[in-house]
Amino acid sequence: MTTRAGFIALIGEPNAGKSTLLNRMVGAKVSIVTHKVQTTRARIRGVAMEGDSQLVFVDTPGLFQPRRRLDRAMVAAAWGGAADADIVVLLIEANRGLTEGVERILEGLEGIDKGRKVALAINKIDRVDAPVLLGLSKEMNERFPFAETFMISAERGHGIDALRQWLAGELPEGPWLYPEDQIADLPMRMIAAEMTREKLTLRLHQELPYQMTVETENWEERKDGSARIDQLIYVVRDGHKGIVLGSKGETIKSVSKAAREELEEFLGRKVHLFLQVKVRPNWLDDAERYTEMGLEFKDGNV
Numbered sequence: 001m002t003t004r005a006g007f008i009a010l011i012g013e014p015n016a017g018k019s020t021l022l023n024r025m026v027g028a029k030v031s032i033v034t035h036k037v038q039t040t041r042a043r044i045r046g047v048a049m050e051g052d053s054q055l056v057f058v059d060t061p062g063l064f065q066p067r068r069r070l071d072r073a074m075v076a077a078a079w080g081g082a083a084d085a086d087i088v089v090l091l092i093e094a095n096r097g098l099t100e101g102v103e104r105i106l107e108g109l110e111g112i113d114k115g116r117k118v119a120l121a122i123n124k125i126d127r128v129d130a131p132v133l134l135g136l137s138k139e140m141n142e143r144f145p146f147a148e149t150f151m152i153s154a155e156r157g158h159g160i161d162a163l164r165q166w167l168a169g170e171l172p173e174g175p176w177l178y179p180e181d182q183i184a185d186l187p188m189r190m191i192a193a194e195m196t197r198e199k200l201t202l203r204l205h206q207e208l209p210y211q212m213t214v215e216t217e218n219w220e221e222r223k224d225g226s227a228r229i230d231q232l233i234y235v236v237r238d239g240h241k242g243i244v245l246g247s248k249g250e251t252i253k254s255v256s257k258a259a260r261e262e263l264e265e266f267l268g269r270k271v272h273l274f275l276q277v278k279v280r281p282n283w284l285d286d287a288e289r290y291t292e293m294g295l296e297f298k299d300g301n302v
């Protein structure tokens, strides 16, 4: 059996339908997966199997906020995430066409490695007539050398199978990146920890490397419908603690706010999030905890 596996970066303007498409592609199994292959540049949004191919979808947050200096770094990281992927899928809205935002993305795509396959998926085809759609497809393909064009409706499920099958066939040959039994939804506590870890990584960019972990220590459902979540952030050195806290606790405060907001959106209710930073010098050696976190340890990298 020849297996294939690889990363697919799904990019597009806000509201293009990325989440809807992801849900379609990976079915009920949209999961936030923590793994050694997790990069700081892209986050893993879900894993799908198609025949003998494993499709790992990544998301590149930050393509659209290049205002402040930090944000520019995030945008650069986001493009790095797309460049790391085996295939990039640009999702656009049929009813909006080649907007300024799409144009900006195309300019970004021109900057990444020419060998990378970029597919175009025109979404929301239920909103336009065929001639408009064909015109847009032509215009887009004249503007950029897409490897393939798909016309889909993520919401209604049209064209999704064709896209998934094409992706499966285009991924490089190689072993699966995730054991099959890991492609299930992660427990909520782990997802919550991963959200905080992601916010930390985004906020700290490259200042703080992989040697940091977040664990959900306590989860309390409150009578008013909200949840109280306590998490511990483990760093390996004393010096890292200061970086995570930031001056006057600014960094941890903004991380906490961002993570809380995402959790509230995810859970659909109010969340009280409490973060604490602890130094645990030898956590890398602690195989048991590692397994608990769903991580694998290999060659000194996480």
Ligand SMILES: Nc1nc2c(ncn2[C@@H]2O[C@H](COP(=O)(O)OP(=O)(O)OP(=O)(O)O)[C@@H](O)[C@H]2O)c(=O)[nH]1
Pocket: 012, 013, 014, 015, 016, 017, 018, 019, 020, 021, 123, 124, 125, 126, 127, 152, 153, 154, 155, 156
């Ligand atoms: N008519 C129509 N609406 C769609 C289709 N796919 C997605 N939508 C709608 O478009 C809106 C945005 O979809 P999302 O999946 O949240 O878009 P997104 O790209 O993840 O958005 P951000 O999270 O803001 O980046 C939602 O209201 C969807 O229901 C489609 O095929 N047809």
